[in-house]
Amino acid sequence: MYNNLQRRYIKEIKTNQEQNETIKNLTIKIHELEHNLREQRQRTEQLECKKVSKKARAVSEKRSQTPEGEATSCRHIYKKKESCCSTYLELLLKEIKKLKKENEKLSAERRALRNELAGLDKDFFEEIEDLKHAVQESVKLNNQYEKCLKQISAIYGLPLTAPL
Template identity: 45%
Template sequence: MHNTLLRRYEKEVKTNAEHVEAIANLNLKIYELEQSLQKANQQVERLQQSQHAPPGKAPKARGKRSRSPYRRTPSPTDTGLLQEIQKLKRERDKLNKENQKFKSELKGLDAGFFEEIEDLKYALQQSAKLNQEYETTMRQMCTRFGVPFPFPDPRAPSATRQRRSRSRSNIR
């Protein structure tokens, strides 16, 4: 029962930590992608303004598009930027969907879940204390009645270690 509780507790804590870390990473990545998308949009806008401005006139720097009557065919850099923007938008949408999936998974973890984890942790601690008391009592009883303790004392060198050290000294 002790081992089952320990494994269950460790599994739940690990899963919860992984979910929290994944959400934090996704939020960070979404923020970074949104920033790069804004920069790319600003760059595209500046390029469009500079290319659509009439000759001899400086482009407007306030983010408004120039209203030139003629349209120019997009240059390779424009199409590259547009493709990059589309790629970033797809990646952002994908990350948003994944983020929503993780959020919906975390919604399933209500306050009762964390209370259960705390209960398991407490039960595990109590079980460990009880096991130590049982082992101490068993050692005392075995010593009292002259019966060998079934488990080796972790403080004393084990018989297998003693045999190994003897065999090594015989080899030398």
């Protein structure tokens, strides 16, 4: 019984050591991933700052521009956060106004089309479907007539002239 208990104890120690090793490896991976995440967040912030900076330059040429070769630092942009944000907000407002105008145009067009469609009832569409069917049937009948005409002209040896 003592030997069994000793074996179980040794087995538990090994299991605990393996689990501790796994925890240690996972902790290291977590720290690496957190570090990578911080780096990527900083990179995205820098890219967003550059993007905002480029949009701000495009909208407002009154503002002093950085030379072409100079990299724009995010801290520099954050110092001018209010001006960047205001120009970014101006861009957003212009885009919103443009979209509202387009929305109004499309709404007006949709209303006009609805009013036009309201004048047409179900009977109209059924009549159009009937006409489509009638045209298809007449095309089939015309093809049959042409075949019959060709057969008759072949039987009697008459030349078939092209339709006028």
